[in-house]
Amino acid sequence: MSTGTASKEVTYLEAISQALDEEMTRDERVFLMGEDIGVYGGAFKITEGFLDKYGEWRVLDTPLSESGFVGAAIGAAMMGLRPVVEMQFADFISCAFDQITEVAATNHYRWGAPVPMVIRAPFGGGVHGGPFHSECPEGWFFHSPGLKLVAPSTPYDAKGLLKAAIRDPNPVIYFEHKFLYRRIKGVLPREDYIVPIGKADIKRPGTDLSVITYGAMVHLALEAAQQLATEGIEMEVVDLRSLMPLDKDTIYSSVRKTGKAIMVHEDNKTGGIGAELAALLAEDCFDSLDGPILRIAAPDTPVPFSAPLEEFFLPKTSDIVAAARKLAAY
Amino acid sequence: MDRAEIASTIKRTEFLQMYYYLRLTRSLEDRISALYRQGRIVGGCYTSHGMEAIAVGYASALERDDVIAPFHRDMGAFLIRGITPGEVLAQYFGKRTGPTKGKDGNVHMGDLKRGIIGFVSHLADNLPVATGAALAFKIRGERRVVFTGTGDGGTSRGDFHEAMNFASVRKLPVVFFCNNNQYAYSTPLRLQMAISDVVDRAKAYGMPGEIVDGNDVALVFLAAKRAIARARAGEGPTFLEFKTMRMHGHSEHDAAKYVPRELLEEWKKKDPILKAEQRLIELGYADEASFHEVGLRVQKEIEAGLAFAEQSPLPEGKEVLEGVFASPEEVEP
Numbered sequence: 001m002s003t004g005t006a007s008k009e010v011t012y013l014e015a016i017s018q019a020l021d022e023e024m025t026r027d028e029r030v031f032l033m034g035e036d037i038g039v040y041g042g043a044f045k046i047t048e049g050f051l052d053k054y055g056e057w058r059v060l061d062t063p064l065s066e067s068g069f070v071g072a073a074i075g076a077a078m079m080g081l082r083p084v085v086e087m088q089f090a091d092f093i094s095c096a097f098d099q100i101t102e103v104a105a106t107n108h109y110r111w112g113a114p115v116p117m118v119i120r121a122p123f124g125g126g127v128h129g130g131p132f133h134s135e136c137p138e139g140w141f142f143h144s145p146g147l148k149l150v151a152p153s154t155p156y157d158a159k160g161l162l163k164a165a166i167r168d169p170n171p172v173i174y175f176e177h178k179f180l181y182r183r184i185k186g187v188l189p190r191e192d193y194i195v196p197i198g199k200a201d202i203k204r205p206g207t208d209l210s211v212i213t214y215g216a217m218v219h220l221a222l223e224a225a226q227q228l229a230t231e232g233i234e235m236e237v238v239d240l241r242s243l244m245p246l247d248k249d250t251i252y253s254s255v256r257k258t259g260k261a262i263m264v265h266e267d268n269k270t271g272g273i274g275a276e277l278a279a280l281l282a283e284d285c286f287d288s289l290d291g292p293i294l295r296i297a298a299p300d301t302p303v304p305f306s307a308p309l310e311e312f313f314l315p316k317t318s319d320i321v322a323a324a325r326k327l328a329a330y
Numbered sequence: 331m332d333r334a335e336i337a338s339t340i341k342r343t344e345f346l347q348m349y350y351y352l353r354l355t356r357s358l359e360d361r362i363s364a365l366y367r368q369g370r371i372v373g374g375c376y377t378s379h380g381m382e383a384i385a386v387g388y389a390s391a392l393e394r395d396d397v398i399a400p401f402h403r404d405m406g407a408f409l410i411r412g413i414t415p416g417e418v419l420a421q422y423f424g425k426r427t428g429p430t431k432g433k434d435g436n437v438h439m440g441d442l443k444r445g446i447i448g449f450v451s452h453l454a455d456n457l458p459v460a461t462g463a464a465l466a467f468k469i470r471g472e473r474r475v476v477f478t479g480t481g482d483g484g485t486s487r488g489d490f491h492e493a494m495n496f497a498s499v500r501k502l503p504v505v506f507f508c509n510n511n512q513y514a515y516s517t518p519l520r521l522q523m524a525i526s527d528v529v530d531r532a533k534a535y536g537m538p539g540e541i542v543d544g545n546d547v548a549l550v551f552l553a554a555k556r557a558i559a560r561a562r563a564g565e566g567p568t569f570l571e572f573k574t575m576r577m578h579g580h581s582e583h584d585a586a587k588y589v590p591r592e593l594l595e596e597w598k599k600k601d602p603i604l605k606a607e608q609r610l611i612e613l614g615y616a617d618e619a620s621f622h623e624v625g626l627r628v629q630k631e632i633e634a635g636l637a638f639a640e641q642s643p644l645p646e647g648k649e650v651l652e653g654v655f656a657s658p659e660e661v662e663p
Contacts, residue, residue, distance in 0.1 A: 031469060057468070057469050058469070060465075060500075062496065063492070063495055063496055063499060065492040065495065065496055067458060067488060067489055067492050068458045068461070068489065068492025068493055068495070068496045069458075069492075069496065070458070071455065071457070071458020071459045071461065071462060071489060071492070071493065072458050072459070072461045072462030072465055072493075072496060073462055074458075074459045074462055075399070075447065075458070075459040075460055075461060075462025075463035075464070075465070075466065075476075076462040076463065076465050076466040076469075077462075078442060078447065078459075078462075078463060079397075079462075079463045079466035079467070080466065081466045081469065081470075083462075098452055098455065098489075099455065099458065099459075099489075102450050102452055102455065103450055103452075103455055103459060106450070107440075107448070108653055108654070108655065108656045109433055109653045109654050110430050110433050110434040110438065110440070110448060111429060111430045111433070111434065111438075111439065111440035111441065111448040112430075112431075112440075112653065113440060113442050113447075113448070114656035114660050114661050115656075116656070116661050145654050146654050146655065148655070167658075168658075169655075169656040169657065169658050169660055169661040170655050170656050
């Protein structure tokens with residue numbers, strides 16, 4: 001990971017704002033749409049000050065119409081603009097499901113017209129949001145050919161992946177984890193950079209086993225790796241960063257090296273991305289495996305509200321440590 | 331509208347051009363229906379039989395740089411935007427020379443170079459997309475207009491509402507139409523909505539609406555012209571309800587026995603081609619002999635198109651894997 005020359009630490013949230021701001025300055029085709037993103041600056045204040053800087057035709061407050069404004073983004077993208085739409089919460093993306101999966105995802109395949117657009121989706125739990133402000137909906141879209149999906153875990157990746165998403169000729173859903181917004185900080189390079197879509201990142205090297213994860217779970221995995229190191233277990237942390245396309249090269253070379261893999265995600269277990277990864281490893285890396293492929297994920301329930309329920313629901317560092325110990329023993 | 335008024339607003343060449351496209355649409359779709367019955371076309375087969383005046387009228391009112399986001403009864407609009415009968419037939423045959431190279435079928439045709447946003451089966455999905463195209467024109471300060479629509483059934487969907495509302499709030503240069511052909515597949519209007527005129531819905535969006543005889547190409551053309559002029563002038567969207575009747579089944583497999591015969595008999599008398607011929611004769615723009623000539627001309631074009639489509643190659647199976655994602659050079663100028 002590049003460290004650059006700048007010295008000031010920025011939050012994950014500020015990194016997202018910077019990416020939007022710089023891309024809007026760099027390319028006048030880039031514009032924003034969403035609910036309460038203008039005067040209010042967005043529910044999480046990502047676009048604070050943007051309305052004054054770019055005006056109401058580049059920072060559009062929309063009616064409460066997720067399907068309507070995602071559809072509009074598709075049309076604007078086809079006409080040569082670069083829309084970035086904000087879901088106030090990723091949970092509301094279900095209202096736009098049809099436009100995303102049937103129109104945006106299939107358009108280029110069916111009749112050749114690219115749809116270069118980005119949907120920002122603040123996702124994930126741990127913020128006492130309850131069933132409709134905490135969801136991880138990436139699994140729905142993982143199963144829809146034609147979409148690219150990214151989920152950064154650090155300010156560096158957040159900025160670089162958003163820039164790459166805006167410059168990509170395809171519809172990209174950008175899953176930004178709400179829990180990380182103000183909790184995770186980092187120093188960013190001064191110069192323009194992107195994090196290429198489709199490239200995973202080894203956030204911590206290790207030799208004994210691989211944990212493959214993304215989003216907020218990367219930080220739990222790093223904590224777990226630190227604990228395990230004190231026991232002499234070296235766990236490699238693979239941050240997917242891109243969920244679609246998956247960086248099979250990095251995933252496979254890590255697992256071929258360690259021979260053991262744990263998938264961790266905050267999304268429900270059944271039919272999640274971890275299931276696909278497990279299948280891929282079984283198909284392509286079977287000869288390298290020295291133990292069972294394990295999955296740590298949320299149970300197959302909606303996201304609960306009450307603190308003890310949500311705590312039980314979310315994967316924890318201790319879950320990863322326990323699974324790693326079990327697997328390391330093989 | 332009287333004869334003098336139409337004569338003063340629609341030029342002879344314009345009207346003759348529309349008549350040609352009415353005939354081309356009718357003959358092409360009749361041929362497609364026949365090919366379907368012969369088993370030479372498989373899959374869905376949606377025609378605009380008896381409703382040709384709507385697409386021909388509105389597409390004739392647009393300028394070259396404008397964009398359409400049509401629905402599945404708009405064959406005339408595809409033809410006017412430059413999709414050839416040969417390409418249409420190739421599309422129906424699943425040939426590589428069709429606008430979707432076999433990836434999609436029948437009337438699901440799109441081509442940005444010809445200003446056509448492709449249609450998906452989910453009715454009214456194209457309305458928000460059209461709204462976004464209009465938004466792009468507004469943001470860039472272009473004078474282009476988007477024309478989009480759906481059927482009576484499509485107006486029950488949320489995307490209809492979301493598009494109409496957003497377009498009106500932002501006064502976008504888009505015209506919405508409803509092809510009210512009284513049936514959504516087998517569902518009659520009275521089970522689709524509790525109003526008898528779809529145009530009533532426009533009021534809720536603060537949008538002007540107009541009921542138009544959808545079988546009279548002259549009236550469709552003039553109503554479309556008015557709405558397009560409004561959109562181009564920055565006055566925002568208009569909603570046009572074209573009253574018509576679906577004379578065939580939903581798709582050609584559907585005998586439409588649920589439609590009362592008397593209703594079809596009544597509407598047969600209002601056939602848009604007959605109506606256009608009456609108008610052309612009244613206006614002194616054409617005579618029976620010229621109608622016959624147009625008929626021969628379109629038949630020839632369809633035969634040539636059919637030969638092209640038949641001789642065109644089918645895609646190879648492995649082409650299924652191509653085109654899921656766009657490459658960067660496709661979007662950079």
